[in-house]
Amino acid sequence: MANPIMPHISLSQAKALVAHLEAEQITEANKIVESIDFSVTSDQIIFEQIGELTRDLHEALLSFNNDTRLVDLAGQDLPDAKNRLNYVIEMTDKAANTTMDAVDYCLPIADKLINDLEAITPSWQGLMTRNLELGDFKRLCHSLDEIFAHSKVSAVDLRNKLTEILMAQEFQDLTGQMINRVIDLVQEVESKLVVILTVCSKENELANCTKTQHNNIEPEGPIMNAETREDVVNGQDDVDDLLSSLGF
Amino acid sequence: MKKDMKVLIVDDFSTMRRIIKNLLRDLGFTNTYEADDGHTALPMLKSGNFDFVVTDWNMPIMQGIDLLKEIRKDPQLKHLPVLMVTAEAKREQIIEAAQAGVNGYIVKPFTAGTLKEKLDKVFERLG
Numbered sequence: 001m002a003n004p005i006m007p008h009i010s011l012s013q014a015k016a017l018v019a020h021l022e023a024e025q026i027t028e029a030n031k032i033v034e035s036i037d038f039s040v041t042s043d044q045i046i047f048e049q050i051g052e053l054t055r056d057l058h059e060a061l062l063s064f065n066n067d068t069r070l071v072d073l074a075g076q077d078l079p080d081a082k083n084r085l086n087y088v089i090e091m092t093d094k095a096a097n098t099t100m101d102a103v104d105y106c107l108p109i110a111d112k113l114i115n116d117l118e119a120i121t122p123s124w125q126g127l128m129t130r131n132l133e134l135g136d137f138k139r140l141c142h143s144l145d146e147i148f149a150h151s152k153v154s155a156v157d158l159r160n161k162l163t164e165i166l167m168a169q170e171f172q173d174l175t176g177q178m179i180n181r182v183i184d185l186v187q188e189v190e191s192k193l194v195v196i197l198t199v200c201s202k203e204n205e206l207a208n209c210t211k212t213q214h215n216n217i218e219p220e221g222p223i224m225n226a227e228t229r230e231d232v233v234n235g236q237d238d239v240d241d242l243l244s245s246l247g248f
Numbered sequence: 249m250k251k252d253m254k255v256l257i258v259d260d261f262s263t264m265r266r267i268i269k270n271l272l273r274d275l276g277f278t279n280t281y282e283a284d285d286g287h288t289a290l291p292m293l294k295s296g297n298f299d300f301v302v303t304d305w306n307m308p309i310m311q312g313i314d315l316l317k318e319i320r321k322d323p324q325l326k327h328l329p330v331l332m333v334t335a336e337a338k339r340e341q342i343i344e345a346a347q348a349g350v351n352g353y354i355v356k357p358f359t360a361g362t363l364k365e366k367l368d369k370v371f372e373r374l375g
């Protein structure tokens with residue numbers, strides 16, 4: 001920006017003024033003084049400032065025009081991010097269902113093992129205390145034979161299902177990579193928005209926009225950093241305390 | 249509480265419905281039905297003779313809190329016990345749910361033990 005302090009008169013005017021005064025030409029000297037336009041300088045400052053703002057705005061608009069990233073962001077990267085996040089939902093849904101399928105398969109196997117063992121326990125205890133009839137002993141042997149055969153198959157089944165559950169967790173790696181890409185994009189969009197707001201001289205408001213809108217009953221989903229917030233509960237114990245304080 | 253009581257599980261995520269269904273089954277409640285939001289749940293409740301509702305809060309179309317209010321407004325349904333199982337954890341929300349007449353409030357993530365404890369408590373109060 002140019003120096004805003006401008007002289008009210010030029011050097012040649014000043015020299016002429018001194019010359020008139022030395023020659024005692026008072027009328028001429030007064031004319032020079034009267035010809036000085038004091039308003040010009042303040043107008044000039046305003047004009048210069050407007051000129052500077054116009055240039056800034058022009059440059060900012062040009063830089064947005066030339067910034068093809070903005071177009072890519074809106075037209076390509078954001079829709080792409082949406083697809084990625086949908087994919088994350090799909091993957092996690094699939095993993096959860098694979099895991100629950102395996103659990104549903106395993107629970108009856110575990111139940112059968114428990115029931116079989118409970119069924120032979122009285123006979124087995126009889127045997128251990130030498131208090132078992134020969135007929136019962138024979139039946140116990142046959143039951144044990146069945147349990148051994150069945151347990152082996154069950155154990156192999158359980159093992160396979162546990163491996164399935166293990167493999168279902170690989171979504172964590174894949175979705176993690178997807179989410180990292182989206183985080184990068186969000187950061188880029190954030191920095192672009194900050195630039196736009198700065199050009200619009202809204203950066204002060206940006207600094208002031210701390211957490212708002214938390215004080216209502218609109219759903220917010222899982223709470224991040226619940227321990228740092230006063231308006232949310234931190235776990236079931238807090239919920240129970242709050243409800244009992246309400247007379248629940 | 250009767251083990252054959254008819255339970256409606258309302259949640260927009262099928263995996264969460266399945267988890268709750270499985271946990272209820274482990275507790276002996278096998279007569280369970282599912283709805284994916286309040287808007288689907290309400291007509292089921294009106295025509296279905298349900299004994300108990302487990303609902304999420306944040307769902308599309310009709311949220312759990314609105315479903316709860318609709319249930320309390322309906323002369324046929326107003327005594328139906330409602331347990332809320334939700335990630336919503338703002339104090340104001342819990343107060344709102346309590347004032348709307350919720351019978352229990354569980355915040356996600358939750359455990360099988362918490363679900364059992366709250367169920368027992370709900371039915372103990374109802375006698």
